[in-house]
Amino acid sequence: MTSAPDPRRGAAAEAIRRYAPMIYGPTALYSVGQGAILPLLPIIARELGADLATAALVIAMLVVGQLVGNLPAGWLVSRIGERHTMTLAAAVSLIGIAGMLLSGHLGVLMLSVLLIGVCASAFALARHTFMTTRVPLAYRARSLSLLGGSFRLGAFTGPFVAAGLLGIFENEEASIWFFGACLVVVGLLVTFGPDPEQAADRAARAAETRPTEEEDPEALEAEDTGEAVTGSIPTAERIGVFRTMARHRRVLSRLGLAAASLSAVRASRPAVLPLWGVSIGLDSSTIALVVGISGALDFALFYASGQVMDRFGRLWAAVPALILMGGALFALSFTHELDAATMWFGVFATVIGVGNGLSSGILLTLGSDIAPKTDPAPFLGAWRTITDAGGALSPLLVSGLTAVASISVAAGGIGAIGLLGALAFIRWVPRFVPTPGRD
Numbered sequence: 001m002t003s004a005p006d007p008r009r010g011a012a013a014e015a016i017r018r019y020a021p022m023i024y025g026p027t028a029l030y031s032v033g034q035g036a037i038l039p040l041l042p043i044i045a046r047e048l049g050a051d052l053a054t055a056a057l058v059i060a061m062l063v064v065g066q067l068v069g070n071l072p073a074g075w076l077v078s079r080i081g082e083r084h085t086m087t088l089a090a091a092v093s094l095i096g097i098a099g100m101l102l103s104g105h106l107g108v109l110m111l112s113v114l115l116i117g118v119c120a121s122a123f124a125l126a127r128h129t130f131m132t133t134r135v136p137l138a139y140r141a142r143s144l145s146l147l148g149g150s151f152r153l154g155a156f157t158g159p160f161v162a163a164g165l166l167g168i169f170e171n172e173e174a175s176i177w178f179f180g181a182c183l184v185v186v187g188l189l190v191t192f193g194p195d196p197e198q199a200a201d202r203a204a205r206a207a208e209t210r211p212t213e214e215e216d217p218e219a220l221e222a223e224d225t226g227e228a229v230t231g232s233i234p235t236a237e238r239i240g241v242f243r244t245m246a247r248h249r250r251v252l253s254r255l256g257l258a259a260a261s262l263s264a265v266r267a268s269r270p271a272v273l274p275l276w277g278v279s280i281g282l283d284s285s286t287i288a289l290v291v292g293i294s295g296a297l298d299f300a301l302f303y304a305s306g307q308v309m310d311r312f313g314r315l316w317a318a319v320p321a322l323i324l325m326g327g328a329l330f331a332l333s334f335t336h337e338l339d340a341a342t343m344w345f346g347v348f349a350t351v352i353g354v355g356n357g358l359s360s361g362i363l364l365t366l367g368s369d370i371a372p373k374t375d376p377a378p379f380l381g382a383w384r385t386i387t388d389a390g391g392a393l394s395p396l397l398v399s400g401l402t403a404v405a406s407i408s409v410a411a412g413g414i415g416a417i418g419l420l421g422a423l424a425f426i427r428w429v430p431r432f433v434p435t436p437g438r439d
Contacts, residue, residue, distance in 0.1 A: 021193050023127050026186045027150040033182030035158015036175045044172050048106045061110050065117020067388045073122040074381020077129050085126040090187035093119040097180040129377045132368035145306025145361030152299050244378040255428040259363050260390030261421030265325045267391035268414040271398045279407045280341045290346050294353030301357025314433055318362050318425045324355030326418020333412030363387050369433045
């Protein structure tokens, strides 16, 4: 028996095409520019007199800015909307670019990077909020996985752009100018390009057949039950960031911590794999090749993650991803002294790349799934703060465990966090997350 074509497939493709000029395109462009300056920040810091530890702190300022910017960004998106927030973030980021270009002082460089991180969180939260309010549950994961893939594309290609600019101009400032140009184009696209909110509204009105909505699209916010209205018409209540966190503390303290464990395991890869390669005596080119293959697998699987989540549910992406990454890191911790340590390093780095690819978009999707239907921005700000905190603490945990014990203990500890996170997802996702229809 042949089933009829599912109209949601066409709807998903149409949504992706509609959001490309204003969501996916600017996201990829922004991340290309950001990826072009990240490898050069330590060099710029060293030129200003920083030692190795301080140079690492300059890079950390970007993560700190993203972490502290989530809650204010949630408030801002709630007040002025997604589009205006993205425009403002692009404009204010140019101040950070100017600070990096004109600064001759290490402190100003750190503040400039911090400001860029804050603006990056505002930009990310605005696009996340828009996708949360506009994309239907049936193909939400695919749309958000593509959003994550757009960012990964930029992060993957950015360092190559930086290398090319260095070869041409022989100056690190060229990458900063490139990032500034990317921000200008992003700001212009967001400000003057076709507004996907208006396009989504027009599409929704065109699909709506009820005559009352044709006469007044804003007349019906809720389903008409046919009963007389005896009370006041409900309106969306904006309760602010901290009241939102208090109201939703149960899901944030449970599913949020599970999501933070996934973020921590994912963030550990750039720290653990290079350190492991160095510790077993590999040269730089071999380490770069292994890490590059892992990253390529990660990027190749980003859309497959969304397909899995939409077809079978969120657990079928989150749990296998954590089991693969956590299990691989835990198993890797026992191979350091083996004769075949190099072979096992390549094998488990590949497994980690596959697991990371399967997790693409899962944190965005879960946040959208459990966010309040009205005014989701404050909740998403809290959600992203928790998940970003997991990612920010992971490299510190790797560094601390390596310092007090060994890289094997660090890898095993992060792996254990991943396996415990898988159990937490199994426990809490069915309780809090709606189940999408099978595609």
